[in-house]
Amino acid sequence: MLEVSGITRIFGGVTALDDISFTIGQGSITGVIGPNGAGKTTLFNIITGIYSRTSGRVSLEGRDISGLPPERLARLGMVRTFQNIELFGNMSVLENVMVGLHTKGSCGLLACSLRMPWSIAEERRLRKAAGKWLEFTGISDLADDTAGNLSFGKGRLLEIARALAVEPRIILMDEPAAGLNSRETLGLAHLMEDIRQMGVTVVLVEHDMELVMDVCDRIVVLNLGRKLAEGTPREIQENTEVIAAYLGEE
Amino acid sequence: MQLEQILQYMFSGLSTGAIYALIGIGFSIIFNATGIINFAQGEFVMLGGMLTLFFLEALKLPLWAAIPCAVAVSALAGLLFERFAIRPLRRPTPLNLVIVTIAGSILIRGLAMLLWGKDTHAIPPFSGDEPISIAGATILPQHIWILAITLLIIAANKFFFYHTISGKAMRACSYNRRAAGLVGIDVQRMVLFSFVISSVLGSLAGVIVAPLTMTAYDVGIMLGLKGFCAAIIGGMSSGLSTVVGGLILGILESLGAGLISSGYKDAIAFIILLLILFIRPQGLFGKAESERV
Amino acid sequence: MKREMLKFLLFVVLILVAPLAFKGGYLLNVLVFVGINTMLAVALNLLLGYAGQISLGHAGFFGIGAYLSGILTATCGWNPWFAMPFAACMVGILAALIGFPILKLKGHYLAMATLGLGIIIYIVFNETVDLTGGPSGLSGIPNLAAGPLVFNSDIRNYYLVWTFALAVVLFAVNLADSRVGRALRAVHDSEVAARVMGVNVRLLKVQVFALSAVISSLAGSLYAHTMTFVSPASFGFNFSVELLTMVVIGGLGSVYGSFLGAALLTLLPELLRGAQDYDIVIYGGLLLVMVMFMPGGLVRGIPHLFRKIAGIGEGAGNA
Numbered sequence: 001m002l003e004v005s006g007i008t009r010i011f012g013g014v015t016a017l018d019d020i021s022f023t024i025g026q027g028s029i030t031g032v033i034g035p036n037g038a039g040k041t042t043l044f045n046i047i048t049g050i051y052s053r054t055s056g057r058v059s060l061e062g063r064d065i066s067g068l069p070p071e072r073l074a075r076l077g078m079v080r081t082f083q084n085i086e087l088f089g090n091m092s093v094l095e096n097v098m099v100g101l102h103t104k105g106s107c108g109l110l111a112c113s114l115r116m117p118w119s120i121a122e123e124r125r126l127r128k129a130a131g132k133w134l135e136f137t138g139i140s141d142l143a144d145d146t147a148g149n150l151s152f153g154k155g156r157l158l159e160i161a162r163a164l165a166v167e168p169r170i171i172l173m174d175e176p177a178a179g180l181n182s183r184e185t186l187g188l189a190h191l192m193e194d195i196r197q198m199g200v201t202v203v204l205v206e207h208d209m210e211l212v213m214d215v216c217d218r219i220v221v222l223n224l225g226r227k228l229a230e231g232t233p234r235e236i237q238e239n240t241e242v243i244a245a246y247l248g249e250e
Numbered sequence: 251m252q253l254e255q256i257l258q259y260m261f262s263g264l265s266t267g268a269i270y271a272l273i274g275i276g277f278s279i280i281f282n283a284t285g286i287i288n289f290a291q292g293e294f295v296m297l298g299g300m301l302t303l304f305f306l307e308a309l310k311l312p313l314w315a316a317i318p319c320a321v322a323v324s325a326l327a328g329l330l331f332e333r334f335a336i337r338p339l340r341r342p343t344p345l346n347l348v349i350v351t352i353a354g355s356i357l358i359r360g361l362a363m364l365l366w367g368k369d370t371h372a373i374p375p376f377s378g379d380e381p382i383s384i385a386g387a388t389i390l391p392q393h394i395w396i397l398a399i400t401l402l403i404i405a406a407n408k409f410f411f412y413h414t415i416s417g418k419a420m421r422a423c424s425y426n427r428r429a430a431g432l433v434g435i436d437v438q439r440m441v442l443f444s445f446v447i448s449s450v451l452g453s454l455a456g457v458i459v460a461p462l463t464m465t466a467y468d469v470g471i472m473l474g475l476k477g478f479c480a481a482i483i484g485g486m487s488s489g490l491s492t493v494v495g496g497l498i499l500g501i502l503e504s505l506g507a508g509l510i511s512s513g514y515k516d517a518i519a520f521i522i523l524l525l526i527l528f529i530r531p532q533g534l535f536g537k538a539e540s541e542r543v
Numbered sequence: 544m545k546r547e548m549l550k551f552l553l554f555v556v557l558i559l560v561a562p563l564a565f566k567g568g569y570l571l572n573v574l575v576f577v578g579i580n581t582m583l584a585v586a587l588n589l590l591l592g593y594a595g596q597i598s599l600g601h602a603g604f605f606g607i608g609a610y611l612s613g614i615l616t617a618t619c620g621w622n623p624w625f626a627m628p629f630a631a632c633m634v635g636i637l638a639a640l641i642g643f644p645i646l647k648l649k650g651h652y653l654a655m656a657t658l659g660l661g662i663i664i665y666i667v668f669n670e671t672v673d674l675t676g677g678p679s680g681l682s683g684i685p686n687l688a689a690g691p692l693v694f695n696s697d698i699r700n701y702y703l704v705w706t707f708a709l710a711v712v713l714f715a716v717n718l719a720d721s722r723v724g725r726a727l728r729a730v731h732d733s734e735v736a737a738r739v740m741g742v743n744v745r746l747l748k749v750q751v752f753a754l755s756a757v758i759s760s761l762a763g764s765l766y767a768h769t770m771t772f773v774s775p776a777s778f779g780f781n782f783s784v785e786l787l788t789m790v791v792i793g794g795l796g797s798v799y800g801s802f803l804g805a806a807l808l809t810l811l812p813e814l815l816r817g818a819q820d821y822d823i824v825i826y827g828g829l830l831l832v833m834v835m836f837m838p839g840g841l842v843r844g845i846p847h848l849f850r851k852i853a854g855i856g857e858g859a860g861n862a
Contacts, residue, residue: 516662527656
């Protein structure tokens with residue numbers, strides 16, 4: 001589904017990522033972990049077109065997407081969520097999800113302003129679809145609330161609902177469990193399984209080891225910009241290098 | 251075109267360029283310490299000239315006393331501006347800051363107009379107006395004053411920012427505000443300082459150029475914008491780059507006005523501004539910035 | 544949706560009926576300008592309030608529309624009804640071309656760049672004396688006419704201008720609650736998230752910029768034909784700031800707020816007839832006070848104030 005090969009990123013004098021390569025299988029849930037500063041978010045930003053890479057390739061379903069901007073990637077089926085949840089704070093919860101449906105509509109500037117009949121029908125369709133996604137993530141009751149006023153946990157769910165509205169083939173989540181309590185994290189784990197059931201591939205950067213080991217099929221470990229290890233949760237847990245990286249040498 | 255004429259344009263360009271440089275440094279100091287572009291900067295330049303005039307004519311002070319008084323009052327204005335308009339801002343978004351500083355500039359300009367009317371006034375040159383001949387071109391003593399005072403200010407600037415505690419503290423704020431606060435620097439006071447220093451620089455610039463270009467309640471707009479242009483060319487540095495930026499601007503403007511058309515003189519600065527912002531927004535000497543998400 | 548329509552219809556009624564309150568008075572002439580300024584403020588609001596892009600040069604587009612209409616009709620004898628859309632097209636193309644590089648800039652830099660653009664345009668008006676008449680302005684611009692009906696009186700101009708202004712208001716109201724409107728507001732709140740959702744932010748910004756310029760140009764043409772005279776002084780930096788003030792005071796992102804701001808700032812100088820020179824100070828003061836104490840503008844601040852005074856608690860979040 002997603003293939004990352006030889007991704008390297010050098011910022012000035014710092015090599016943030018050095019020759020990162022791995023493959024993500026379709027329908028899997030993969031975790032990318034590593035100590036702070038390992039380059040996980042940088043990697044995500046490169047894959048999702050927000051940073052440029054110094055060298056290397058990214059391909060999605062066999063198609064080279066290296067260097068494509070996020071708006072193109074959305075139409076190719078890739079979407080992401082952010083560590084610091086980037087919600088549209090001044091819009092309602094429902095409207096946030098409707099922005100997620102942007103690529104599902106085609107009404108342009110003039111058509112919208114002139115209220116062409118087909119734009120009204122489209123609007124109704126989008127509203128309904130948005131409601132469906134709110135239901136899926138369990139926040140229908142908050143539909144008319146201002147997004148900026150949501151609690152962190154609900155905000156996360158909104159961000160995921162919004163991302164799912166794009167109907168992606170693959171969703172990348174940057175530390176989705178950050179700031180969630182254990183009950184919310186459990187809910188998140190279930191949600192990820194539901195997402196997988198829909199046929200969407202999930203990749204997540206995470207620090208919450210319990211969640212990662214619980215939910216992921218495969219794990220990629222980064223450390224100091226390099227790929228340290230790759231394998232099943234069990235394999236990673238028993239990998240001495242990984243343990244050393246996290247806990248320091250004995 | 252004879253060489254003398256070109257030389258003439260270059261000399262006058264150098265001195266106006268020096269003025270732009272001073273104003274530009276004022277912009278940079280505030281920007282570096284706070285991330286704010288102070289739209290009102292030009293008004294402090296105006297205040298320098300107008301206040302000097304006021305002290306000269308209304309209070310009959312001699313020139314050497316009028317100037318420091320004018321600068322002091324401008325500094326006070328800068329302090330009040332920061333304290334009462336900038337600091338209390340609840341949501342310091344770029345838009346709000348732009349609006350507040352524009353509002354401030356309007357207010358200051360309006361007050362100046364109420365106090366002193368709309369006429370243009372002349373301030374006597376510092377040491378007479380006997381033209382001096384250099385290589386066939388004539389310059390006025392005031393030009394020399396401008397260049398000398400600018401050099402002095404640049405040197406003082408360098409000294410302040412690199413060799414005094416307060417200066418270093420301000421630089422620390424510009425590199426990393428939070429860290430500066432954590433090591434005990436009073437960030438709010440540094441912000442205040444930056445406004446005060448900038449208004450001092452601005453008003454000085456206004457005083458030394460006023461004998462050449464006359465002064466009025468609305469000279470601040472153009473001078474401020476051109477000073478900003480100088481700062482942009484120099485990449486928002488509070489040192490040599492902005493000075494060079496100002497000189498380049500001044501010379502290009504002067505040459506353009508002389509060789510092409512004087513009506514479009516003001517447009518030159520803005521065309522340069524747009525070109526730089528489009529092509530190389532970090533200035534001629536700055537390094538490109540990458541965005542963090 | 545129905546609520547919005549109702550609001551709009553009420554507004555239409557208000558506008559239709561207003562002249563009766565100002566029968567034959569001098570104020571009717573001012574109301575024509577309220578209409579023109581409403582168009583300009585709404586146009587700027589699209590860019591500033593929805594998309595969050597600062598422009599301090601909008602008086603420039605207003606001016607180009609006015610001068611193009613003026614020159615084409617007065618000097619070249621064109622039919623005003625051709626000149627107006629032609630000018631709007633030209634302005635739209637110019638704005639689109641400039642928009643691509645200029646909207647790469649953000650925040651202060653965008654503000655300064657648009658400011659510079661506006662001033663360049665102003666200087667061109669002043670310097671191309673053969674075309675524009677320079678600082679003394681261009682006179683002899685014909686009124687608009689619909690067959691035998693010539694728009695040469697305040698009351699006729701009032702309805703002419705407000706027909707356009709109401710259309711613009713409706714346009715903006717429709718846009719707000721639509722796919723594109725949401726995309727714009729999303730860009731304002733988080734550009735990167737909007738991109739991730741598939742919004743072509745760059746293109747959208749340019750589109751709004753161009754649209755905003757086109758509306759301003761139309762307003763300029765109307766201004767030229769109702770005043771029959773234009774001069775550069777009306778199109779300088781001061782007016783751009785005035786427009787900004789209208790939008791901010793009324794309330795960013797609120798169409799009716801823009802109307803309120805436009806009305807207030809157009810009527811204010813008339814109410815301050817005696818204290819003429821104080822208007823600059825009052826603008827600056829108003830702007831400062833608004834941004835510090837009522838950043839949401841009058842449209843949000845006044846209801847908020849009422850609620851506070853009436854003791855009603857802070858409840859549902861309200862956009």
